[in-house]
Amino acid sequence: MFDPNRAHPWMANSAPGSLRAMLDEIGAGSVEEVFAQIPEDHFRKAPLDLPPTLSSEIALRRDLVGKLKKNADCEANLSFLGAGVWQHHVPAIVDEIVGRTEFATNVWGSYQSDHGRNQAWFEFSSQLGALLNLDVVQLPVYSWGCATGHAMRMAQRITGRAKVLVPQLSDPERLSVIRTYCQPSAMQSHIEVVLVAADPTTGRLDLGDLQAKLGDDVAAVYFENPEYLGTIETEAAEIARLARAAGAETIVGVDPISLGVMTAPGDYGADIVTGPVQPLGVHMQCGGGAGGFIASRDEEKYVLEYNGFLVSIVETLEEGQVGFGLACPHQNSYGSREHGKDWTGNSTYLWAIAGAVYMSLLGPEGFREVGTLIVSRARYAAKCLGEVPGVRIVWPDTSFKEFVVNFDDTGKTVGEINDLLRARGIFGGKDISDEENALGQSALYCVTELHTAADIRHLCTTLKEVL
Amino acid sequence: MTRIPEFHAAKWNEPVVMEMGRPGARGQLFPAPEDEVTQAVGSDLIPGAMARKDRAALPEITEFEAQRHYLHLSQMTLGMMGISLFGTCTMKYNSKTAEYATLRPELAAVHPYQHPDTLQGVLEIIHEFDRILCSLSGMDQFIFQAGGGADAAYTMAAVARAYWDDRGLLDQRTEMVTSVQAHPCNPATAAAAGFKVVNLPLEENGYPSLEALKAAVSDRTALIMINNPDDMGIYNPEIKEWVRVAKEAGALCFYDHANFNGVMGKLSARELGFDACMFMLHKTFGAPKAGGGPAVGAYGCSDELAPYLPCPVVVKEGDRYRLDEDRPKSAGKVREYWGNVPQVVKAYAWARAMGAEGIQLASDISVVANNYMDRKLAEIPGLEISNPGIDAYRMEMTRWSLGPLTEETGVTTVDFANRMADYGIDPYWMSHEPWIVAEPFTPEAGELWSKEDIDTWIGVIAQIAEEARSDPEMVKTAPHNQAIAQVKGDAFEDPGKWAMTWRAYQRKILGDESARGVA
Numbered sequence: 009m010f011d012p013n014r015a016h017p018w019m020a021n022s023a024p025g026s027l028r029a030m031l032d033e034i035g036a037g038s039v040e041e042v043f044a045q046i047p048e049d050h051f052r053k054a055p056l057d058l059p060p061t062l063s064s065e066i067a068l069r070r071d072l073v074g075k076l077k078k079n080a081d082c083e084a085n086l087s088f089l090g091a092g093v094w095q096h097h098v099p100a101i102v103d104e105i106v107g108r109t110e111f112a113t114n115v116w117g118s119y120q121s122d123h124g125r126n127q128a129w130f131e132f133s134s135q136l137g138a139l140l141n142l143d144v145v146q147l148p149v150y151s152w153g154c155a156t157g158h159a160m161r162m163a164q165r166i167t168g169r170a171k172v173l174v175p176q177l178s179d180p181e182r183l184s185v186i187r188t189y190c191q192p193s194a195m196q197s198h199i200e201v202v203l204v205a206a207d208p209t210t211g212r213l214d215l216g217d218l219q220a221k222l223g224d225d226v227a228a229v230y231f232e233n234p235e236y237l238g239t240i241e242t243e244a245a246e247i248a249r250l251a252r253a254a255g256a257e258t259i260v261g262v263d264p265i266s267l268g269v270m271t272a273p274g275d276y277g278a279d280i281v282t283g284p285v286q287p288l289g290v291h292m293q294c295g296g297g298a299g300g301f302i303a304s305r306d307e308e309k310y311v312l313e314y315n316g317f318l319v320s321i322v323e324t325l326e327e328g329q330v331g332f333g334l335a336c337p338h339q340n341s342y343g344s345r346e347h348g349k350d351w352t353g354n355s356t357y358l359w360a361i362a363g364a365v366y367m368s369l370l371g372p373e374g375f376r377e378v379g380t381l382i383v384s385r386a387r388y389a390a391k392c393l394g395e396v397p398g399v400r401i402v403w404p405d406t407s408f409k410e411f412v413v414n415f416d417d418t419g420k421t422v423g424e425i426n427d428l429l430r431a432r433g434i435f436g437g438k439d440i441s442d443e444e445n446a447l448g449q450s451a452l453y454c455v456t457e458l459h460t461a462a463d464i465r466h467l468c469t470t471l472k473e474v475l
Numbered sequence: 476m477t478r479i480p481e482f483h484a485a486k487w488n489e490p491v492v493m494e495m496g497r498p499g500a501r502g503q504l505f506p507a508p509e510d511e512v513t514q515a516v517g518s519d520l521i522p523g524a525m526a527r528k529d530r531a532a533l534p535e536i537t538e539f540e541a542q543r544h545y546l547h548l549s550q551m552t553l554g555m556m557g558i559s560l561f562g563t564c565t566m567k568y569n570s571k572t573a574e575y576a577t578l579r580p581e582l583a584a585v586h587p588y589q590h591p592d593t594l595q596g597v598l599e600i601i602h603e604f605d606r607i608l609c610s611l612s613g614m615d616q617f618i619f620q621a622g623g624g625a626d627a628a629y630t631m632a633a634v635a636r637a638y639w640d641d642r643g644l645l646d647q648r649t650e651m652v653t654s655v656q657a658h659p660c661n662p663a664t665a666a667a668a669g670f671k672v673v674n675l676p677l678e679e680n681g682y683p684s685l686e687a688l689k690a691a692v693s694d695r696t697a698l699i700m701i702n703n704p705d706d707m708g709i710y711n712p713e714i715k716e717w718v719r720v721a722k723e724a725g726a727l728c729f730y731d732h733a734n735f736n737g738v739m740g741k742l743s744a745r746e747l748g749f750d751a752c753m754f755m756l757h758k759t760f761g762a763p764k765a766g767g768g769p770a771v772g773a774y775g776c777s778d779e780l781a782p783y784l785p786c787p788v789v790v791k792e793g794d795r796y797r798l799d800e801d802r803p804k805s806a807g808k809v810r811e812y813w814g815n816v817p818q819v820v821k822a823y824a825w826a827r828a829m830g831a832e833g834i835q836l837a838s839d840i841s842v843v844a845n846n847y848m849d850r851k852l853a854e855i856p857g858l859e860i861s862n863p864g865i866d867a868y869r870m871e872m873t874r875w876s877l878g879p880l881t882e883e884t885g886v887t888t889v890d891f892a893n894r895m896a897d898y899g900i901d902p903y904w905m906s907h908e909p910w911i912v913a914e915p916f917t918p919e920a921g922e923l924w925s926k927e928d929i930d931t932w933i934g935v936i937a938q939i940a941e942e943a944r945s946d947p948e949m950v951k952t953a954p955h956n957q958a959i960a961q962v963k964g965d966a967f968e969d970p971g972k973w974a975m976t977w978r979a980y981q982r983k984i985l986g987d988e989s990a991r992g993v994a
Contacts (some may be wrong), residue, residue, distance in 0.1 A: 344663075
């Protein structure tokens with residue numbers, strides 16, 4: 009229990025006499041007197057009902073670790089879960105830097121006092137810009153879905169149109185966020201979300217359906233590369249060309265860890281690019297590693313529509329010296345309240361620093377190697393799984409790191425199979441059987457640089473045992 | 476004798492990482508695919524049109540060079556390791572015990588789509604913390620999906636849409652009413668959610684009048700969003716009446732509890748009549764904010780609004796925990812997954828380590844310390860408290876003005892903030908827009924800082940006020956002891972000069988289209 013006679017380690021003025029000394033200085037007889045602004049009948053009646061105080065670090069740590077150990081994790085188990093949160097390698101140096109107290113603490117200093125933080129932010133944008141081949145990268149917003157929602161609203165403001173085309177085979181999690189950002193139909197500034205069919209033989213966007221829906225009322229065409237279900241969108245340049253011809257913006261969601269081996273979206277006509285930052289050196293953290301970037305060309309029509317923090321390199325008062333600060337500050341909600349571009353606030357800027365360190369460690373060759381390793385092992389996993397009786401790879405040879413595995417011919421549901429795998433220390437792929445995809449009993453499997461050939465063989469052997 | 480720190484920031488003249496390294500240098504190697512893999516699938520696996528031809532123009536540096544570079548950048552970040560009385564953000568100690576617990580694989584290497592049987596520990600923490608927040612607020616259910624305070628305000632707007640849509644009144648209930656001094660996130664998120672914003676002006680008591688509120692609310696009002704106390708340190712004593720008036724008009728009432736620190740354990744949002752509220756776990760509840768997230772806006776509401784919450788909601792059944800995704804009236808998600816879970820764990824740790832008595836003591840200390848600070852600041856000529864006619868103790872922070880000093884010396888609040896860093900003191904928060912007083916600054920003493928820290932902070936303010944009179948040019952060109960000199964602002968709004976990436980900088984400023992950025 010809390011002992012009022014012992015000072016709390018997190019409160020300097022809980023030491024004996026401190027509070028009294030300050031009360032004396034301000035001429036107050038009691039603490040209650042200092043709260044005189046609050047009317048008597050506003051004070052709460054219900055007593056606080058909180059669990060017992062853990063007043064020592066020892067007791068606190070025991071409680072936290074004891075509870076967390078009730079989880080099973082993806083290090084002790086072999087996991088093939090992905091779908092927006094992926095198990096990638098986090099270099100030790102990234103953990104050291106993001107754990108630096110100067111970066112982790114609460115404050116948000118000036119361009120000079122927090123120069124290092126501002127430079128690290130600029131280096132995140134610069135390195136990601138080099139992967140995307142785009143000149144403007146905003147500091148990350150809350151998530152990929154949020155980034156895409158903002159991008160669609162940018163497109164609405166740029167084009168004055170209120171419809172977006174989105175792949176029918178979209179991640180329901182991300183799509184739910186996008187629909188929230190696009191508002192219900194009763195709202196005046198609603199954006200209509202229209203789904204574009206997939207080619208059932210490849211999982212890629214059906215260009216015929218796209219053209220049929222791509223009228224002069226479309227603000228933006230959105231697709232992902234790779235798509236949600238793992239397929240590499242080989243017709244990306246053609247989609248962007250069609251969108252441009254219709255006066256629509258092309259918004260592409262990309263996985264940045266693919267960009268050592270996959271074409272930069274800036275090179276195939278993307279106007280606005282979004283994506284997750286979690287693959288760039290951020291632990292999964294039960295989804296708490298999410299963050300989403302927004303990027304574009306350096307044109308005013310885009311730059312003046314960003315909602316958040318754009319960090320620019322600038323001169324200082326000292327000749328030849330550079331510093332960093334926020335460009336276009338008046339257009340965000342801090343500067344313009346309800347007249348700003350959407351809104352901004354605390355976001356996921358620590359992950360920008362993680363990303364900066366990660367990208368600097370990999371360099372061009374590291375990205376090429378990790379991309380090659382991932383696609384090789386993912387294709388290998390698809391090939392091996394496809395040889396398991398009753399198991400079918402829905403779109404073989406089109407994936408980067410994720411692919412759809414169908415279990416219809418096993419007579420078992422994905423839920424049943426994943427239960428059997430879990431009992432043997434394997435987390436099977438995400439169950440997508442309830443999603444609107446007409447793919448039957450299917451799971452989305454994810455393979456990364458952390459999955460060895462032996463891991464993949466172990467999965468296949470175990471599947472053969474349980475099916 | 477007040478201690479005035481002598482300070483000089485680390486100054487490394489650190490290059491931008493894009494300028495560093497040498498061709499072929501490596502910081503991270505990956506294994507080659509196993510032979511069995513290559514034999515089975517071959518190479519060149521990316522289809523031609525999508526196979527990257529160019530080499531990404533990234534730096535090529537060693538592992539140590541990356542470590543040293545980013546350590547240098549951290550050293551050139553004061554980051555609250557001076558004294559930061561940064562108002563509205565409630566500087567707290569961020570427990571390393573909690574931080575290290577969240578870095579364990581039992582949380583860091585956990586996937587949100589794992590089977591709930593494998594997530595019982597983290598679900599238990601989230602549920603227990605939900606109960607703690609429910610006790611502090613009187614609300615019935617909290618969720619943690621929102622990635623910050625602004626996102627929690629957005630959650631409120633989304634919940635309000637779903638609530639009114641469910642009643643068939645969304646085309647009629649189109650307005651959100653707030654105060655002109657509410658945090659910008661309230662009007663901004665309501666507008667982004669599609670509501671029309673009605674701003675109430677401040678009147679002589681420091682808050683909008685009840686009459687203005689009565690005139691503003693109607694059957695068009697979907698919700699009101701309000702904070703209390705405000706950033707001046709003034710508590711609106713009519714708030715219960717506000718809620719009554721708004722509810723009579725049918726509106727939902729949202730309590731933005733950004734300024735919770737001074738009233739923790741003293742007020743209950745629900746007892747005051749509010750339908751929903753939000754807490755910022757990255758300030759009030761001791762989770763680190765990391766210079767702008769990952770953060771959590773914990774959004775809590777009454778049972779009446781709970782059906783409209785974004786999914787998932789953590790629920791307890793018997794002695795098991797699960798994620799409830801089956802909520803047909805849900806407003807939809809505001810962000811993927813269930814929130815910045817490690818920050819929730821850290822906030823839970825804060826609440827457990829503080830306990831009920833500690834939380835109440837923290838609010839006592841934060842309000843008393845703020846008034847101590849006010850008393851000392853009032854002794855410095857050239858400074859003026861906001862709403863000087865109000866003779867009352869303020870809450871946990873106070874808005875001050877340097878207006879008289881600026882008129883006398885030309886030194887502005889921005890100059891002042893820049894100069895503070897020269898003493899190893901973190902620049903203060905000035906004010907959200909709009910600036911209600913001239914040349915504002917908003918200190919908040921909190922429960923973290925000692926009386927000696929506060930004295931040092933005030934001593935530096937007094938010293939800079941003297942410098943403003945004796946050598947205004949020196950203050951206006953500050954800082955002088957930092958990693959860099961004062962940043963010039965002319966490029967920030969100039970499309971010809973702004974450069975948000977090294978690529979853009981090379982093209983626009985260095986005039987080198989082909990430079991690869993590798994020295």
